[in-house]
Amino acid sequence: MQHGSRDITLRFLAEPSDVNFGGKVHGGAVMKWIDLAAYACAAGWSKKYCITAYAGGIRFVAPILVGSLVEVNAKIIYTGNTSMHIGIDVQASDPKEVNQQLTTHCIVIMVAVDENGKPTPVPQWNPVTPNDIFLRESAIRLMNMRKEIGEEMAAHVKKP
Template sequence: MIYKTVESSLITFSQLMLPSHSNFSGKIHGGYLLSLMDQIAFACGSKYSGKYCVTASVDRVDFLTPVEVGELVTLNASVNYVGNTSMVIGIRVESQNVQTGEIRHCNSSYFTMICKEENGEKADAPKLILRSPNEIRRFYKALHRIEEHKKAALQVKDPMDYHSDDLINYLLEHYNVKIQLDSRL
């Protein structure tokens, strides 16, 4: 069995934000930042595993502060957790005003990447050596998120009747909605 350190997975990527990356309000497109995050997750997972990696899922992404045209965006990624064929890659995104030097945390997220063989089959990922309390914390937090996702998936079984008067009345009383049921559906 192969073991590797978190340090062997570290990737840092910086890019100057151009007007072509912006939306109509002059801020950088969230989708563009997500694309950069996916690229660094691939690079981090592939560097660590020595395998081709594909994105299996992206955990919650909250855009904390907007990124401006002309700022330098830096993404830092590391493997936080390793399963059999999957890895959770932690990504932190920061923007820097290159004139003032001010750095802001823009967002953080977790990408689950799957190791693949050349034939497309899943491949085993190297196991993880944890060397610091921070690495142990990140591993544990990833494990906790995985367990929470599994619990949520078990609760997806949906026995609710979406035509029930009780549910419809509840939605009408507590939320700002109109319900106009189409008899053809």
């Protein structure tokens, strides 16, 4: 099965419409950018329409100011049968300087679907470098933790 590029970077300027009451870019705007980059990465890799199954571990490390040059880097770090785990880093800097600062990091899981909305197989990604192997192992550990969290959260859902 053919696959496309494993990573993608979106670049743009943070606009005044992205700002919250405190004068910083609001989390919703950042999450929209993350979803766009995850979709572009997953669709590019799988050559299929993809849907977001999970976005988690979102850490807002530093604020983004209006007028900042924003880079959203999305990279495949694990592939299942129909899913792709994508590591996302959001970095921002003053466009007049080159001091990129990590502002947000998270993992998004995208699922490739067919024309009926049913999950469909994706090309497999096999890590080679030590860093890629580490990222894949980390994605698997996080997947197992999410299962435990899901079971724990189920206890909080009221039964009819």
